[in-house]
Amino acid sequence: MEINCIYRTDCLLGFKNIEDESVDLIFTDPPYYQSRAQNIKNLKNHKDVVTEFKFDGYASEEEYLQFIENVLRECYRVAKNGASGYLWCGDDFVSYINRITEKVGFQFRKVIHWHKTNPFPAIHTRKMFANSMELLVHFSKGSPKTWNHKRVNEMHNFIESPICMGKERKKHQTQKPLKVCIPFIEISSNENDLILDPFMGSGTTALAALMTNRSFIGFEIDDNYCKIIDERLKEFLLQSKDFQGKEPKVK
Numbered sequence: 001m002e003i004n005c006i007y008r009t010d011c012l013l014g015f016k017n018i019e020d021e022s023v024d025l026i027f028t029d030p031p032y033y034q035s036r037a038q039n040i041k042n043l044k045n046h047k048d049v050v051t052e053f054k055f056d057g058y059a060s061e062e063e064y065l066q067f068i069e070n071v072l073r074e075c076y077r078v079a080k081n082g083a084s085g086y087l088w089c090g091d092d093f094v095s096y097i098n099r100i101t102e103k104v105g106f107q108f109r110k111v112i113h114w115h116k117t118n119p120f121p122a123i124h125t126r127k128m129f130a131n132s133m134e135l136l137v138h139f140s141k142g143s144p145k146t147w148n149h150k151r152v153n154e155m156h157n158f159i160e161s162p163i164c165m166g167k168e169r170k171k172h173q174t175q176k177p178l179k180v181c182i183p184f185i186e187i188s189s190n191e192n193d194l195i196l197d198p199f200m201g202s203g204t205t206a207l208a209a210l211m212t213n214r215s216f217i218g219f220e221i222d223d224n225y226c227k228i229i230d231e232r233l234k235e236f237l238l239q240s241k242d243f244q245g246k247e248p249k250v251k
């Protein structure tokens with residue numbers, strides 16, 4: 001497979017072209033099987049009226065968890081011995097996902113908590129707290145071979161940052177800020193290592209890899225998101241002359 005390339009395909013098809021034990025780090029953010037508010041009114045005073053919720057497209061929780069297991073099984077196959085993996089998820093599925101990482105052969109290591117300081121506000125009519133936490137499950141194939149320890153107070157399993165805003169924000173509902181991805185990539189991989197993200201979304205993992213002098217491969221099934229990735233990569237290339245002749249791309 002071509003390095004520094006995102007393939008417009010279902011990741012389970014794409015995986016078939018990745019060799020066994022060829023990837024140094026997995027960093028990914030699969031669909032969450034979550035309902036998302038579609039039609040929100042009166043957001044200003046937080047007494048919102050939500051008339052529609054949309055699920056991520058799986059028929060049942062069982063089907064969703066089976067999909068995650070199939071993906072993680074492929075991640076295990078393509079990971080080098082000692083590779084780390086990081087997978088974003090919500091609090092509703094985290095304990096299942098921990099178990100699935102171990103079922104497919106990984107060692108589960110820790111859950112990292114991202115506190116979003118500006119989450120989507122609590123919806124008055126749902127009588128629930130705002131969802132201000134997202135979780136990042138860390139796992140490894142055997143003992144991690146790379147562990148670039150930062151300062152002690154940067155090694156907590158907690159990170160705080162606003163959701164993507166301003167120039168970084170693209171039209172992707174679940175875009176992760178570079179700021180909450182890069183530290184883990186730096187800790188668990190070295191320059192020139194290969195990072196895999198089967199669910200590229202708006203291309204955050206690809207950007208984070210390029211910004212830290214790593215390589216990447218990835219997949220994204222949605223054409224519109226592939227266009228966003230393409231634009232983001234082009235924006236990045238405008239600031240960097242190092243890639244002439246081997247520019248990262250979407251295929």
Ligand SMILES: C[S@@+](CC[C@H](N)C(=O)[O-])C[C@H]1O[C@@H](n2cnc3c(N)ncnc32)[C@H](O)[C@@H]1O
Pocket residue numbers: 009010011012028029030031032172174175176177198199200201202203204205219220221222225
């Ligand atoms: C949670 S989002 C990833 C967001 C990403 N971390 C970012 O910062 O932009 C998950 C992405 O996976 C994509 N996706 C869903 N099923 C897929 C599949 N079977 N193969 C490849 N991509 C898929 C969705 O279109 C979506 O963009």
